[in-house]
Amino acid sequence: MDKLQEACGIIGISAGGENGGGLVSKLYMGLISIQHRGQEGAGIAFAKDGAVHCYKNKGLVSEVFNEQILSLISGEMYLGHVMYSGSQDKYAISAQPYVVNYKRGSLASAFNGALANAAELRDEMENGGTVFSTSSDCELAAVLVAKHDKGDIASAVQKVCGLLKGGYAMTFMTGKAMVGVRDPYGIRPLCIGTVDGRLALASESCAFDMMEGAFIRDVAPGEIVTLYNGEIRSVYAQKPKSGERAGCIFEYVYFANPDSILDGKSVYQCRERAGYILAQESPAEADIVIGAPDSGSPAALGFSLCSGIPYTIGLIKNKYVGRTFIQPTQTQREMSVRIKLNPIRPVLEGKRIVLVDDSIVRGTTMRYLIAAIRRAGALEVHLRISSPPVLHSCRFGVDTPDANDLIAKNMTTREVCESLGADSLAYISTEGMLKSLEVCGGENFGFCKGCFTGEYPNMDLQEYEQILL
Amino acid sequence: MDKLQEACGIIGISAGGENGGGLVSKLYMGLISIQHRGQEGAGIAFAKDGAVHCYKNKGLVSEVFNEQILSLISGEMYLGHVMYSGSQDKYAISAQPYVVNYKRGSLASAFNGALANAAELRDEMENGGTVFSTSSDCELAAVLVAKHDKGDIASAVQKVCGLLKGGYAMTFMTGKAMVGVRDPYGIRPLCIGTVDGRLALASESCAFDMMEGAFIRDVAPGEIVTLYNGEIRSVYAQKPKSGERAGCIFEYVYFANPDSILDGKSVYQCRERAGYILAQESPAEADIVIGAPDSGSPAALGFSLCSGIPYTIGLIKNKYVGRTFIQPTQTQREMSVRIKLNPIRPVLEGKRIVLVDDSIVRGTTMRYLIAAIRRAGALEVHLRISSPPVLHSCRFGVDTPDANDLIAKNMTTREVCESLGADSLAYISTEGMLKSLEVCGGENFGFCKGCFTGEYPNMDLQEYEQILL
Amino acid sequence: MDKLQEACGIIGISAGGENGGGLVSKLYMGLISIQHRGQEGAGIAFAKDGAVHCYKNKGLVSEVFNEQILSLISGEMYLGHVMYSGSQDKYAISAQPYVVNYKRGSLASAFNGALANAAELRDEMENGGTVFSTSSDCELAAVLVAKHDKGDIASAVQKVCGLLKGGYAMTFMTGKAMVGVRDPYGIRPLCIGTVDGRLALASESCAFDMMEGAFIRDVAPGEIVTLYNGEIRSVYAQKPKSGERAGCIFEYVYFANPDSILDGKSVYQCRERAGYILAQESPAEADIVIGAPDSGSPAALGFSLCSGIPYTIGLIKNKYVGRTFIQPTQTQREMSVRIKLNPIRPVLEGKRIVLVDDSIVRGTTMRYLIAAIRRAGALEVHLRISSPPVLHSCRFGVDTPDANDLIAKNMTTREVCESLGADSLAYISTEGMLKSLEVCGGENFGFCKGCFTGEYPNMDLQEYEQILL
């Protein structure tokens, strides 16, 4: 689809008591609950008798694992991962966790995000004779931690984080310990909870709901947590400067599950609130409000709530169009969009429509969608987008298309409106976006709004831009 | 899931001009658009140079076909099918169309529904020496038509329909002609449209949207339509007695796609309207209205519209729980429900909830769902069901569980309410249900309400009840 | 193919020291070396920390296992199995080992052979309330042993063997011990050896070659061996009456690998010797001797050695005709034979041929083969079979066709010769067969020649014949 894509999801369950098959089953279901963060590979590493083993493959969690394979996985600790890979690089990793064996034993690494200085760090290590198997940041991080391990894995992670620039959440598991860390700005999410009385880490809180566990708290920006023997030990990689933070706004806009709470804020409520503020900023005269399923629906409800224009369901999403869908000929590309969303004519016919979506990236899907809504008899289509225009590439792990393909980069809003065939178009303002996040619980803190404004939190990262883009 | 299951979907595209690969691609996408009618098998038969060929297999449309296989399918006519099979019978067919070769050539048959007198007809034919390969009504119909074919397939179908009792939509394709028919009461749906200028048949009108074609009209109850050379020829199998009709209500309640229009009525609007009437009949004092996704959402919107209680999204459906999902241990069965629907705590917490669903069959899913909503902090849960209690087995092709497993059959509504853990429970009345169907466009006609009332349209079918149940 | 089919192969590796991944790899290769004993299912059970786990599936060893799955298998003991299943029974087991959990822990069972009184034993247990999951003798044996386990698994096996009638080799593995047993007549084979310094059991000695281990000795008829802590402990289930034995002749004729040594006799040499004796008993005037590949080749060499008629290769076996081979139409069945064996015309043209095969069961393959050899220009075809005519069904685990399908049962040898289109036909005599086994090393002992003579070793088994046939 025509959306930005995220880079991964992590769940780790630490040691601390008896283990049964039920724990592996819960991890499996936890991974399915964060499958939206990555659908191209899945894996589970586990620590048994001091050694780390791993089973992983390309595909969905439900394709990679089956009952018999899960029955072979048991140990004292588990580290699961779902992966998104935008890479066409043939040396890319195809699934995580990544396991390295080194003089002190074995180590599994699960990674979400992107390192801005990866090329520099690799060069340096390769000059020192290190050989890498893949081009992934996950392997790089694992090798760095292994290299700095003098017996205390948390200290090794601390030293390595001093070398890293970028946005990341990482989890490392040795035969003895499990360590999680977020970058100093808190760009990528990671939180702590329990599963069956054991401490655990997860990219999103919804995983704890699914595993019948309990959410405890978010990992703080720059914090390194070690889960050990039922205790959470905490050290800091780099103290965030005067509490400066920069959570990724797109987690709230699109990536995270609506039933997750990230850094204290309900993802669903942020989305609904953004729709509400959008209606205040850019009202429309219309008969009904509809959302582009599924990610546009909460903001559409918010728009309806504020404007008083009735919300309804105007587009049906086909549940059977999976990754295996084929587009028989090139000229029929449009049909792959058509098959995913079908308008309900009796709902739309003769109506003035407000269509709300969470974001526009290339605009190709939206152009078709508006045409389809018109063919179904809509009189007017007023497009409202609950995030600001995407104008810049992400440097922290989100797979943004080339600047040339970003529709808002190359046209004025009026031109975009015309190009998409809408009667009017408005985006939420950056201020409105930030305001929607403020009022939704949790303390208020800074966000990375780089993809909207081009201002990235980590100023000294600008030198890496060339490499990244 | 804990829903009634339908028995199949059909799409046929007739001859009438030049054919290109694009037509097969469209048929493929049309089949995906009716995949909800059957997910266990898929197939495409095609007529080429006067002979009928077929490719079919178990699995979803997107699993059975790939680009290379589609590239091998070309001819003058096509007949596609998606199949649901509740059968544990090892002689059951695993996918349709079913092709028979006989003295006049070959014939493909695609079937939706059930024949009430199948056993009797089989007995009679087996006594006459006929050997069947499967226990399916689809084969039975094909063999009967082949037997009665004296050169005009429509006449053969007409004769055969005189022998059949039950609810069905069938399509037959020979090397020369395509014929579709609905039972005299119009229980199962079938409609006519065009694709790329050719006449076509489909179980639901949404298929024509997907194939970029145009809907023309529904096949009338008892009507036999022959698509030939761009003309629709029509004869009647049995004239419905004084226009008596009996469309399956469950098509509107659950089976059909919300973007379809069946016999003139918008499925979406019928569902919304049922929710509206339900709110009139059984109001509730509450803070928000939520639907059980996805099938409960339209009625929840209707309930909100009538009651003025705000509609919101309170439950998130996991998109990655497919047919391959495993339930690692028996004791964790509940988790398979848990993983499919997750409540959004910040939306539900401290609220009095109206939860709307389209139907209750066994009640197992609903019991869990209400518990989950309570755990998410809901103060009260008022359950409203937009169809009457299911009390009887279907005789016309719907896979109803044993009467023992129908929760409403064995308990009073008060007991069901308690058993499910709701604060109140109300179903729409049968009259309310019928009223919702009346106001949603199309002419008004009778419906089969057998599963609610035990009164089946075809009175003389009662003798077959013993065989069926 | 048109051969009798065997029922399984077993390899068990016992505890006794450190374990590495290499041991699982060796077991994997050992299973491939006995794959000829069963190609329909494969599995490995393993004992870890006192509990038994298992991974198994339908398919060849190389299809069921892959590197990642093998990497998840590790423990103190291993029990592997390859399965042949002639059964169409839908309750049949699809792969072994079979694992049962019971009050004393868990137990894996691997089985080769057949129990003559299985139905009786099941009835008795079912009357006592036992529920079986499959119809297999493997499960029956596992359940019986679990039921009789009072803490010493060897004693339990001993008691159970007192109840069993039939021909079998079985291996049981609990979390602590591994026990192997052969029936009192030694019908099915089982031998002891070492792999990486650990004691092990295998159906055939060739497995020890493959696992770079060493053969120690055959398990004696009726012997129960417990492999524990590097020691072989031995008790007897039932002392064979005065040393009476009844090894299955067909193991030497066809089932066993030519590189195995069973009960002291080289399988290859027995086959070659049978050909030698056959040439003495039934000489032929001919130009060349050829074997039906691969199983007829050793006897053909023996025939050549005795007769002085030169041996040559006259038929080429296609290596690419696997289980997945399809026979596109029924009328082309003959082609499935044709594709497996192709005659070399320049070798056969103008020659008088002696064609040697190890056995004839239905005769269908042979009929085609002789026709093909004639089409390739052979002047005469003298068929010589290095085992006596198969006239009776096996009661001890070999999948014999219905008596109606045994060509020798229904025709005189002259009629068979004519039916197959040979110029002459001779089988080795039963005496000749036995003599060939005598001279090939090992002590001399009795054999079961039931399939040739109808005399079965276990006289009191005749009452079960009705059930079996």
Add this chain to the structure above:
Amino acid sequence: MDKLQEACGIIGISAGGENGGGLVSKLYMGLISIQHRGQEGAGIAFAKDGAVHCYKNKGLVSEVFNEQILSLISGEMYLGHVMYSGSQDKYAISAQPYVVNYKRGSLASAFNGALANAAELRDEMENGGTVFSTSSDCELAAVLVAKHDKGDIASAVQKVCGLLKGGYAMTFMTGKAMVGVRDPYGIRPLCIGTVDGRLALASESCAFDMMEGAFIRDVAPGEIVTLYNGEIRSVYAQKPKSGERAGCIFEYVYFANPDSILDGKSVYQCRERAGYILAQESPAEADIVIGAPDSGSPAALGFSLCSGIPYTIGLIKNKYVGRTFIQPTQTQREMSVRIKLNPIRPVLEGKRIVLVDDSIVRGTTMRYLIAAIRRAGALEVHLRISSPPVLHSCRFGVDTPDANDLIAKNMTTREVCESLGADSLAYISTEGMLKSLEVCGGENFGFCKGCFTGEYPNMDLQEYEQILL
């Protein structure tokens, strides 16, 4: 395995009458009969109503096709292919035939061999604006023929052959005609026959046996045959200079099926004869002669025939070690050889052995094999090779390893003997090799012995050597 690998097999069946499903079935079986020429990809192109379609994929013939897919293939002509691909090139083709669509219609190409001037021809065409999809010679040939097609495909092929240098057999199929061609030296094989009364082409004559067809004759070097309407029309690309020919010797040594007759010579007899001459040239004092299965067996029989030393079977080949076999750890590589061939101890023990194989390339397999034979108790092992030492890379489509990996290139025969652990080693002389080919029927003509002598038939090709090696 440690053998040279061939590059492909072709079967084409031309138009000329009614077609039934039986013809596709026969083609399918024909492809299985030449599967030894390529196991990595398979495909069938077919011409229907003037257009060419194709179904192909990676894998064995029996994996790529199944009954349903074959049932979709029907037309007036068929072109099948099996492919070997030594290439690691990611732009390589994964299966043939290759189909191009161009202004005159569509064209399928099936290729066996290698073009020496491919790079030059590509450069030239790319400079002219042609875009290639793959790096294969098959595509190059197809594009060239399409480019030169002025309405008569045979003329186009004739023109194209004037541009090509190398060794090849190619077949082209348009909607109307089928054309086959061999390079002017006749390096790669191609022959003509009939299947069900239709004219056909095949890489080897064994395919006609399998398809119940009849062999007619070999295509002559440089000959372009057009199969049309039951007639064979013949033109010449380039007249071979004074009948100079250069058939690939390795076709007789290893590639071709023993039941094929290539250019008038029986492959089996050539191999047997080479063994005979080898025994004359380099006798050995020994007790038995054994062959390395399967390709060494005919020469071993010849050696036995000449020397009088009895031939026997000493090594058993495992039938279940397929492409899916995994080598669990790098250190266990030797086991992958071990698992393929197991010595029969009772046959070898205490004996002086002559071991005959058809060729040695790297020597790795042979080293292990001799060690295994010694471990099985052999007193002496005299290695005899029925082809001369391989010293040079092939330029005509055979996948030869780097010169560094050719054991005979880097050691004297005495050193090779020691390195392999044999007691003596002898190769057949080049003269002996040629003599063995002379006496085996057919007219006598020249051979390419480049891999033995470094002298290639096409002298002006030497300029391309740099590109090729």
